[in-house]
Amino acid sequence: MDLRPHHLLCTQGYSGKGYSEEFVDNMNRLTAQLRGEEPVRIQLCFSTDDLCTCCPNKQGENQCSTNEKVLRFDRKTVEYFQLEEREYIYQELIAQIQKKVTPEMLADICSDCAWYPVSACKEKILKRYHENRS
Template sequence: MRKPVKLRAHHGMCLAFFEGKGYSSGFTANMEKVKNSLREDIPVELCMEKDVICSACPNLEKGVCATAEKVKKYDIMVLSACGLSEGSQISWQEFSQAVGKNIIKAGRRKEICGDCSWTEICTRKEKEEQ
């Protein structure tokens, strides 16, 4: 079996709404690369620490996340809503479906990450899909 991609739990929501905008051009390019690499059968290991997306984030300063407590709360809530735990290894398809069903379609996104700096994009996309 292929080695799992380490992925912060809340990034399941970020990837669902990502539209090519980000903190910086480097971050955006990395996010696009990660999104394009996650095919249905790719295994992911859910975590609450630096992952493949964080590696290009300007909030990561000398290996320490400037928004660590805030995003850890998002991770905990995503895992709980999806009935998963830190370290769970599942396919990208299973995880993205769990996020879609238990958070996005259930109308819980704002509850989990409504204070995120990108919430306007997610809110707009949710309205477009209604």
């Protein structure tokens, strides 16, 4: 599965809402696989990915209607979590990200995403952070 960097966060935060019915169907299928017990090999790609494929905002290869924003989300995710454009096991990478992520990092990456104030992203992505402090 191809995933762009900030989608490592979105696939953790996703709770069933999305841009269109096709997008939601695709997200449901991919997140079910990613959240399963079976390790999933992913290719981290610095471009449009398997989530973008079914998104009405995709305008072409590496072209999203909010490209400036999503490229910034990608860049910050790469910087915070020291990511490379290569293969990973999704569950291992998420475990590493969850060890490092803080509320400040997430706000810096995501705060101007339209989903940030209304979705479960903060709660889900920061679950481990809060568990370690309770």
